[in-house]
Amino acid sequence: MLVKTYGSAVQGVSASTITVEVDISRGANFYLVGLPDAAVKESQQRIESALRQYGYKIPGKKVVINMAPADVRKEGSAYDLTLAVGILGASGQMKSDAIDKYIIMGELSLDGTIHPIKGVLPIAIQARAEKFKGFILPKENAREAAVVDKLDVLGVENIKDVIDFFEGKLELEPTLVDTRKEFLKNINISDVDFEDVKGQENVKRAMEIAAAGGHNIIMVGPPGAGKTMLAKRIAGILPPLTLHEALETTKIHSVAGKTESNAALMTQRPFRSPHHTISDVALVGGGGFPQPGEISLAHNGVLFLDELPEFKRSALEVMRQPLEDRTITISRAKFTIEYPSSFMLVASMNPCPCGYYNHPEKDCVCGGGTVQKYLNKISGPLLDRIDIHIEVVPVPFKKLSETEKGENSQTVRDRVIKARNIQNERFKKVAGIHSNAQMSTKMVSEYCQLDQAGNTLLKNAMERLGLSARAYGRILKVARTAADLSGDKAIKTEHLAEAIQYRSLDRDSWGG
Secondary structure (H helix, E strand, O other): OEEEEEEEEEEOOEEEEEEEEEEEEOOOOEEEEOOEOHHHHOHHHHHHHHHHOOOOOOOOOEEEEEEEOOOOOEOOOOOHHHHHHHHHHHOOOOOOOOHHHEEEOOEEOOOOEEEOOOOHHHHHHHHHHOOOOEEEEEHHHHHHHOOOOOOEEEEEOEHHHHHHHHHOOOOOOOOOOOHHHHHHHHOOOOOOOHHHOOOOHHHHHHHHHHHHHOOOEEEEOOOOOOHHHHHHOHHHHOOOOOHHHHHHHHHHHHHOOOOOOOOOOOOOOOEEOOOOOOOHHHHHEEOOOOEEOHHHHOOOOEEEEOOHHHOOHHHHHOOHHHHHHOEEEEEOOOOEEEEEOOOEEEEEEOOOOOOOOOOOOOOOOOOOOHHHHHHOOOOHHHHHOOOEEEEOOOOOHHHHOOOOOOOOHHHHHHHHHHHHHHHHHHOOOOOOOOOHHHOOHHHHHHHOOOOHHHHHHHHHHHHHHOOOHHHHHHHHHHHHHHHHHHOOOOOOHHHHHHHHHOEOOOHHHOOO
16 A cells, blocks of 8 residues: 655755655565665664554565655654654554645654654745645644644644544644744843943944944954953844744754754844854854854854954855855755855954953063964954954953943844834845945945045045955945944044044054
8 A cells, every 4th residue: 555644854944845655565674765864764663663662563564665756865863753654554554544634754762752853944834835734743843833824733742642643533732823922022032231341332332333234343352351241242232133034043043953942933133152163064054964054053143253363264264255145055966055144243352362462451471473473363354354343451440340330232222223224224125135234335335425525534544554445345334334323314524434443453553
C-alpha cells in the first residue's frame, strides 16, 4: 500500500515541502531513498523503538520510503515523525485518509516523546501558502508556528497523540496566538536604560545620531570607561520593531534554533555580542548545510564587536560586503543561499595595547609606532564603513557619585523615532531604503546638498584629515541625520561640523 505524508526542508529563511512516499509490499528489508543524510537514515532505529512503546511496529516486509524531490538533500532528525506516520498509514496500523492534509514534523526519542525542531516559522508560512489544513509539530514549537494564521497548528507531546488524532480518538486543540496583541504587549520591555550611565554626554549624543540614522559606530577609550555599558543600551533607543521586521527576525532565529521554548514572535531588536575568537564561518554563516551567522542573527538589530582589533583580520574582512549590501550570500557547489544582514555595527576598542593612550591621568607605556600599529589591525576599508568614531574618556568620581539620574532611554528613543519618521517620509518611494545610512551615492547628492559655507568647511576638513571618498559620503549622511534630529530641512554648518568630528580615527589624525 502506498501512502504519502508531507514534511518540509528549510533552505536559507525559506521552506519547501517534502513529499514522503511510503510503499509496503511483499519481501524484506527497509529502504530509505531521496538523498537523506546520516541523521535521517538513523531514524529507523528511533522510529522502531518509539512505536514499540505503544504496541506498534515497523512491518517485517519490504518497506520503501522515497523523500521527494529526490535531488534535494534532507538533513536532520525532524523527519522522524513524518516517516513514522507514513509507515503506520501504509501498513494499515493507523487510518491514513487525512494524513495528506497536514505537514507533520518532529524528532522522536526512543520512548515516543517528540522533541522540538528548528525552522518551524518558515515551515508554517509555506504550509499556509500551499493550502495545507494544519501543521502537526512538537508542543514546544507550537506558539512560534501559531503566529501564522489560517493554519491549524497542533502541538503534540508524543507519537501516541498523533496516532489517536488520526484515529479519531483524540481531539487536538489548535494553538492560537493573537500576533498583534503579543507583539504590542512586549514591544517596549527593556532590561537596561541610558539613565544608568553617569556622564558621557558626548558619547550618548553620538549614539543617538547613530540610532537615528542607522549608522555604524566605534567607541575608543581606556578600560573601564563605559564602552560596553553604553553599547548594551543602544538597542533600547532604536525604534521598536515593526510587525514585518519582527516576523523577518523571528524566521532567522527559528532557522538557527535560537528562539526560546514556547515563544511566539521576537519583539525586541536583537543584540549580538560574539567573542573575539569567533571564526569567519560563525560570523557570516555557512557550514556544510549553511546556517545563519552572527551578522544575520543581528538582522534588524545590533552587532556589538567588543575589542575590535582582537578579532581575526579575516573574520573582520568578510563583513565588508554585508555592511554595504545588507545581505550575505553563501554559495556551495549545488546551491546558493542568501541571508539578510541589515544590522547596525557597534564596535569598541582600547586606543593602544596598554589601553591608556590619550588618558587624562595615566601614562601610555606603548613604544613608538605601537598605537598606529594597533589601529592598523583594522583595515582602512572596514574603518571607512564605520560612520561615527567617538572617543570615550573615563568618568570622574564627582560625576559617578551624583545621585541624579540622566536622560532615560525612552526620551532619547522618542527623538530617534521622530527622526526616523522624517526619513521614512523621505524614502517612501524607494524600496529597501529606510534610513540615512542606507542612502546610495545618487541619493546623497540629492538629499545632502550643502551651501557655500558648508562646502568650504568640508573641503578644508577633507584636505587636512586626508579623508577618503567613502568618508566624504559618510560625513554627509551623518550630517543629514543630525539635521533630521534638529528638525531642519537643510544641512547647516553646525551639523556638518559635528559629523566631521566623528572621523577621529582616520589615518592622518590618530596615533601620531
